[in-house]
Amino acid sequence: ELFTSMAHMQRALEAERDIAEEIRQYIRAQEEKLKNLERIASEIDQHSAKALENPEYYLANPVDAYLFVKYFTLDWDRDIDPVLKNNTGNLDDLGKKIELHRQDLPTYEDLTGTVNALLRLQDTYKLDTTSIARGDLGGSSSSQLSAEDCFELGRMAYNEEDYYHTLLWMQEALVRVNDTERQPVKRQAVLDYLAFSSFKQGNILHALVLTKELLLLEPDHSRAQSNKRYYEKLLAEEEQVNRHGDDGTIPIQNKRQVDNYRNSEEFVTYERLCRGEETQEYKHKHKLVCRYRDNKNPLLLLQPVKEEEVYLDPWLVIFHDVISDRELNVIKQLAVPKLGRATVHNVVTGKLETANYRISKSAWLRSEDHPVIERFNRRIQAITGLDVETAEELQIANYGIAGHYEPHFDFARKEEKDAFRDLGTGNRIATWLTYMTNVEAGGATVFPYIGVKLFPIKGAAAFWYNLYRSGEGIYNTRHAACPVLVGTKWVSNKWIHERGQEFRRPCGLNADE
Numbered sequence: 072e073l074f075t076s077m078a079h080m081q082r083a084l085e086a087e088r089d090i091a092e093e094i095r096q097y098i099r100a101q102e103e104k105l106k107n108l109e110r111i112a113s114e115i116d117q118h119s120a121k122a123l124e125n126p127e128y129y130l131a132n133p134v135d136a137y138l139f140v141k142y143f144t145l146d147w148d149r150d151i152d153p154v155l156k157n158n159t160g161n162l163d164d165l166g167k168k169i170e171l172h173r174q175d176l177p178t179y180e181d182l183t184g185t186v187n188a189l190l191r192l193q194d195t196y197k198l199d200t201t202s203i204a205r206g207d208l209g210g211s212s213s214s215q216l217s218a219e220d221c222f223e224l225g226r227m228a229y230n231e232e233d234y235y236h237t238l239l240w241m242q243e244a245l246v247r248v249n250d251t252e253r254q255p256v257k258r259q260a261v262l263d264y265l266a267f268s269s270f271k272q273g274n275i276l277h278a279l280v281l282t283k284e285l286l287l288l289e290p291d292h293s294r295a296q297s298n299k300r301y302y303e304k305l306l307a308e309e310e311q312v313n314r315h316g317d318d319g320t321i322p323i324q325n326k327r328q329v330d331n332y333r334n335s336e337e338f339v340t341y342e343r344l345c346r347g348e349e350t351q352e353y354k355h356k357h358k359l360v361c362r363y364r365d366n367k368n369p370l371l372l373l374q375p376v377k378e379e380e381v382y383l384d385p386w387l388v389i390f391h392d393v394i395s396d397r398e399l400n401v402i403k404q405l406a407v408p409k410l411g412r413a414t415v416h417n418v419v420t421g422k423l424e425t426a427n428y429r430i431s432k433s434a435w436l437r438s439e440d441h442p443v444i445e446r447f448n449r450r451i452q453a454i455t456g457l458d459v460e461t462a463e464e465l466q467i468a469n470y471g472i473a474g475h476y477e478p479h480f481d482f483a484r485k486e487e488k489d490a491f492r493d494l495g496t497g498n499r500i501a502t503w504l505t506y507m508t509n510v511e512a513g514g515a516t517v518f519p520y521i522g523v524k525l526f527p528i529k530g531a532a533a534f535w536y537n538l539y540r541s542g543e544g545i546y547n548t549r550h551a552a553c554p555v556l557v558g559t560k561w562v563s564n565k566w567i568h569e570r571g572q573e574f575r576r577p578c579g580l581n582a583d584e
């Protein structure tokens with residue numbers, strides 16, 4: 072038996088001591104884990120308390136939205152997931168419980184989405200990287216970005232081969248890399264991305280300088296060593312060519328590389344108008360008037376609508392205070408459960424498609440849905456003097472961060488003669504666009520051909536004719552919705568069709584006079 076010899080007894084005592092030690096080690100590990108969990112819980116608590124104070128306001132800021140999504144993707148997988156796993160690499164009970172919330176939490180797809188949104192906003196509104204990183208956006212402030220937050224932004228741009236934004240964000244990361252010691256990002260890693268993106272953007276000399284800096288920090292970095300030799304060789308060759316009088320300089324493309332459309336005059340004008348710039352002078356500004364309109368309609372006699380002319384040809388007006396905050400809230404509540412994916416009717420294939428150029432969600436509301444809708448439709452009819460019976464139902468659209476709608480016509484062109492065939496009411500003669508919110512920054516409706524920009528005013532509506540009396544399209548009505556920079560934008564569209572308007576197009580509401 073075991074206990075017959077002294078030697079065995081001795082081993083048993085040692086085993087007993089080891090067990091105590093095992094238990095202590097286990098306790099230490101668990102204590103460490105609990106401490107980590109405690110830290111994570113307070114981190115989340117702190118964040119959620121702040122965000123829930125005003126969720127709409129909070130998530131309406133693109134920097135905060137990025138940080139929030141990043142926390143539950145990159146940060147989670149790196150810092151939190153390991154704490155929730157046992158030695159065998161499987162989720163422990165707590166981990167499994169938390170996993171049940173997954174479907175409500177942001178995903179990597181959302182991360183790509185928020186990063187793309189941030190980069191688009193940076194371009195359209197010409198925001199400098201440092202201001203964004205400081206949380207300073209169009210006068211509204213958010214959290215700050217750490218070196219690592221900037222680094223991850225740069226890395227995602229890099230993965231999309233967008234070296235222009237990689238440079239901007241890696242430079243910002245580099246400036247911030249010493250901010251605190253707890254940073255999980257190393258200077259070397261930033262230099263590595265910076266050097267390669269500089270090279271990709273045609274700046275070999277800068278790539279070499281950065282690579283040398285990287286090698287000072289990490290002399291054994293073998294890829295950096297070979298890159299250094301490669302850049303030196305390229306520069307020497309360039310020198311050779313130059314000495315022979317040839318212009319061998321490699322052009323430095325320190326610019327955003329974009330497709331042709333984004334370089335087009337129209338797109339450039341669109342973005343300038345979005346930023347609030349003046350793109351062309353309007354000769355007839357002095358002829359514009361404001362007036363009270365009642366159209367001799369009983370609905371308006373007691374309370375005429377305030378009409379503000381914005382442009383004469385094409386005729387474009389703003390009607391102020393056409394709907395109350397209370398009514399707007401009813402409409403939003405009706406729309407929320409119906410908001411679908413951003414889709415658009417492809418006039419060529421006749422199918423509904425998810426449209427990248429239109430990032431918003433929309434829903435249709437009918438008069439029968441609620442008395443508020445019915446009343447609003449009647450008010451639109453009274454104000455425009457047009458028959459809304461043949462109009463499309465009220466379309467409610469909700470734009471989130473960077474939500475936008477690139478330049479388009481509301482009417483169907485000749486080549487798209489089938490566009491509204493199903494409706495059987497002809498082309499879209501006029502557009503009524505209600506602003507259901509103010510937008511903190513961005514989100515204007517702009518008309519690039521005539522240089523008009525309309526910043527949303529809650530409760531006001533823009534109105535214009537899309538067609539001349541002849542039925543011919545008015546091309547100068549081309550317009551776009553600018554990306555929302557901060558805030559949420561709600562609008563509702565009422566597209567009025569040709570049918571029923573034969574005797575209605577009233578005097579003073581003419582596009583061609």
Ligand SMILES: O=C(O)CCC(=O)C(=O)O
Pocket residue numbers: 468476481504514515516517550551552553562564
């Ligand atoms: O949201 C806007 O400012 C414009 C929307 C628009 O043009 C449309 O929905 O057709």
Ligand SMILES: [Fe+2]
Pocket residue numbers: 479480481550
């Ligand atoms: Fe439109």
